[in-house]
Amino acid sequence: MKTFNLNEISYDNNSKVYFSILSNSDIVENSKQIFGIKKLKTENHLISTYLKDSEKKNSQINNSSINKNHFFIVEKISNFNEDLKLMLSVNISTNYENKFSPRENQTTTEYHFNNSILRISTEDEFSLYMRSIRDKYFPKRFCKENHFESEFWYNLITYKKRSITINVPELLKGEKIYFHLFSSWKNKINIKNVSHISNQFKNILNVNGN
Secondary structure (H helix, E strand, O other), X not given: OEEEEEEEEEOOOOEEEEEEEXXXXXXXXXXXXXXXXXXEEOOOEEEEEEEEEEEEEEOOOOEEEEEEEEEEEEEEOOOOOOOEEEEEEEEEOOOOEEEEOOEOOEEEEEEEOOOEEEEEEEEOHHHHHHHHHHOOOOOOHXXXXXXXXXXXXXXXXXXXXXXXXXXXXXXXXXXXXXXXXXXXXXXXXXXXXXXXXXXXXXXXXXHHHO
């Protein structure tokens, strides 16, 4: 398969994250972007994708977090089949502890380092199924043709130790479907600083109490 790398993100010296599109046909990017939205085209699909990032810092406890989220709308523009995948993968150069961490409406894999945590995630299969029921950027025919316990839903997402891959289902010409892939990084909170802040609050409460 052919791979188009949308973004390569370095959170720290330990890890890199890659957002990619894979297809068995050529992938061409439109050089024009409107409001940060990238347009890519394969032989049979039009892909609109947008990267949203955010960063939060708390200087009092020396804590920060960074989020990088890719949103995808895929439209079928032909009557021919194509193997199309959306992938979020990581490259890690140090020791880590790997944890599979299901969250509400999401499936998340965590990588724990000495001083930080990296997460990659996407919507879980049940959330995709519910969007299909509501016809919310997931064609309703998929839930009608495939009950939730069927292999269709469990084959939509492939989980590996260092990647999450969305296997875009075969669409009909003109149909659109939406997916997103999330990554986040945060440094571990300094417990001493947290204790210091807690003591400050206790002192304030004691003063107010008097």
